[in-house]
Amino acid sequence: MKNCLIWFRNDLRLDDNHTVNLCLKNNYKVLPVYIIDESIPIGSSSKWWLKNSLKSLNKSMNNNLLIKRGNSTEVLERLIQDYEISEVCWNARYSKEEILQDSIVEKSIIKHGLRVNIYHSTLLRNPSETLKKDGAPFKVYTPFYKQKYSDVKYESHQYDCAKLEYLSLQEDKNSDFLIDNFLPDESWHQKLNKIWDPGENGASKRLNSFLSDGLKGYSEDRNRPDLPKTSMLSPHIRFGEISIRKVAESIQDDNSHDSEIFYKELVWREFSYHLLYHFPHLTNDNLQKKFDSFQWENNQENIKCWRKGITGYPIVDAGMRQLWQTGYMHNRVRMIVGSFLVKNLLTHWKYGQEWFWDTLVDADIASNSASWQWVAGTGADAAPYFRIFNPITQSKKFDPDGEYIRKYIPELKNIPNKYIHLPSELDDKSLSEFGIRIGHDYPKPIVDLSVTRERALAAFKQLPKST
Numbered sequence: 004m005k006n007c008l009i010w011f012r013n014d015l016r017l018d019d020n021h022t023v024n025l026c027l028k029n030n031y032k033v034l035p036v037y038i039i040d041e042s043i044p045i046g047s048s049s050k051w052w053l054k055n056s057l058k059s060l061n062k063s064m065n066n067n068l069l070i071k072r073g074n075s076t077e078v079l080e081r082l083i084q085d086y087e088i089s090e091v092c093w094n095a096r097y098s099k100e101e102i103l104q105d106s107i108v109e110k111s112i113i114k115h116g117l118r119v120n121i122y123h124s125t126l127l128r129n130p131s132e133t134l135k136k137d138g139a140p141f142k143v144y145t146p147f148y149k150q151k152y153s154d155v156k157y158e159s160h161q162y163d164c165a166k167l168e169y170l171s172l173q174e175d176k177n178s179d180f181l182i183d184n185f186l187p188d189e190s191w192h193q194k195l196n197k198i199w200d201p202g203e204n205g206a207s208k209r210l211n212s213f214l215s216d217g218l219k220g221y222s223e224d225r226n227r228p229d230l231p232k233t234s235m236l237s238p239h240i241r242f243g244e245i246s247i248r249k250v251a252e253s254i255q256d257d258n259s260h261d262s263e264i265f266y267k268e269l270v271w272r273e274f275s276y277h278l279l280y281h282f283p284h285l286t287n288d289n290l291q292k293k294f295d296s297f298q299w300e301n302n303q304e305n306i307k308c309w310r311k312g313i314t315g316y317p318i319v320d321a322g323m324r325q326l327w328q329t330g331y332m333h334n335r336v337r338m339i340v341g342s343f344l345v346k347n348l349l350t351h352w353k354y355g356q357e358w359f360w361d362t363l364v365d366a367d368i369a370s371n372s373a374s375w376q377w378v379a380g381t382g383a384d385a386a387p388y389f390r391i392f393n394p395i396t397q398s399k400k401f402d403p404d405g406e407y408i409r410k411y412i413p414e415l416k417n418i419p420n421k422y423i424h425l426p427s428e429l430d431d432k433s434l435s436e437f438g439i440r441i442g443h444d445y446p447k448p449i450v451d452l453s454v455t456r457e458r459a460l461a462a463f464k465q466l467p468k469s470t
């Protein structure tokens with residue numbers, strides 16, 4: 004019987020995972036390993052998620068998950084020898100740094116005469132295979148979707164994970180102890196414990212509840228942050244706790260418009276990975292080069308107000324406070340706060356990308372980078388720079404009764420619906436009737452929307468015409 008090492012990374016599940024299937028099909032004895040390697044850093048909220056997800060995976064493997072910390076190549080080389088491993092397998096990752104690390108590891112393993120099996124279980128399709136007919140990568144979502152994803156059927160694999168046979172661990176410390184040691188809890192993590200259920204079980208519960216309560220009406224209501232209509236699967240998908248094939252499969256026989264729109268959102272994620280894979284500088288540089296000469300203001304005081312949710316624009320502040328309190332923000336509000344930061348505050352999108360990277364539980368190298376470039380207008384197929392969201396109009400349209408605002412900014416709870424989207428419009432007397440003093444209980448707007456809009460458009464006009 005051969006010994007096989009499964010190197011887990013962004014695929015923290017047993018179900019419908021090609022690496023696990025390989026071991027079951029061939030009756031391999033398995034050494035499941037996760038390496039905390041700080042050369043590929045993650046944000047604070049992601050660390051909390053990772054910690055709990057690893058504990059959950061370890062539990063479903065009857066405490067057989069081996070956790071290590073250090074340089075991936077060195078750790079794996081040692082384990083291969085200690086456990087007499089003859090095959091290694093993993094699911095591919097797609098950022099420049101991850102691809103480089105994986106290729107170094109692969110070479111070192113092959114040098115030892117071992118076989119390496121690499122799969123693509125974290126995406127619906129391998130991004131190296133979704134090119135245009137002329138062999139170039141797509142830069143526009145719609146043809147990408149139509150040519151590569153519409154009419155595709157998915158089939159997840161069913162197998163009995165209870166039959167996995169594990170190699171006995173030679174290490175003396177148990178994995179949960181190591182996880183706690185490497186990823187210590189911080190006090191603000193307590194609030195996340197109450198909201199989320201990281202791990203494979205939590206992911207599958209989330210999918211089932213979305214299919215029964217969220218999918219119907221999704222196409223319309225997914226834009227409403229005041230309604231619980233989106234799946235909130237993103238952190239589970241980010242850590243691979245649920246197979247993306249399984250998510251797509253779960254809706255493919257339902258011909259409703261809601262299912263189609265939901266599937267298209269899954270394909271936006273694929274598109275982000277397509278961009279990341281083919282344009283690896285997506286994480287750092289403007290995809291449209293003309294923005295390299297853009298004169299950003301990057302006012303540190305304004306950036307601080309944005310992060311803390313004290314800009315004086317309730318929908319922006321509610322979004323930023325939702326992020327801080329829950330590690331998550333509704334997609335529509337991500338677009339609103341993004342537009343406000345980049346266009347009204349004239350801030351480079353990298354400031355937003357970095358804050359989201361640190362605070363989102365679903366912080367994803369591809370989706371976060373591609374979405375920030377989309378919002379800023381600097382990316383492929385991006386919202387044009389001159390399309391500037393008005394946060395008040397957006398707020399009235401998508402949070403009509405101000406329920407989302409009141410949830411995250413309770414100090415505004417007595418303001419009537421008509422004024423909740425911009426309470427600073429009211430005079431001091433009326434405000435005092437509602438128990439609010441602007442500039443005291445809730446801030447004055449930090450910038451004027453029309454002045455900053457004109458300023459952004461003027462700056463945009465200075466750019467060279469070419470990309």
Ligand SMILES: Cc1cc2nc3c(=O)[nH]c(=O)nc-3n(C[C@H](O)[C@H](O)[C@H](O)COP(=O)(O)OP(=O)(O)OC[C@H]3O[C@@H](n4cnc5c(N)ncnc54)[C@H](O)[C@@H]3O)c2cc1C
Nearest residue numbers: 233234235236237268271272334337365366367370371374
């Ligand atoms: C500025 C900005 C930053 C973002 N950063 C991230 C990020 O770091 N990680 C992340 O997963 N998503 C990111 N998104 C995309 C989107 O906001 C989230 O995926 C979505 O809000 C997650 O909620 P949900 O699971 O309820 O989504 P649902 O509406 O239920 O969608 C289902 C799944 O589809 C995928 N998806 C949906 N919308 C998008 C999208 N626009 N782009 C890529 N994938 C999508 C997600 O995996 C999501 O879980 C970002 C969007 C913006 C505007």
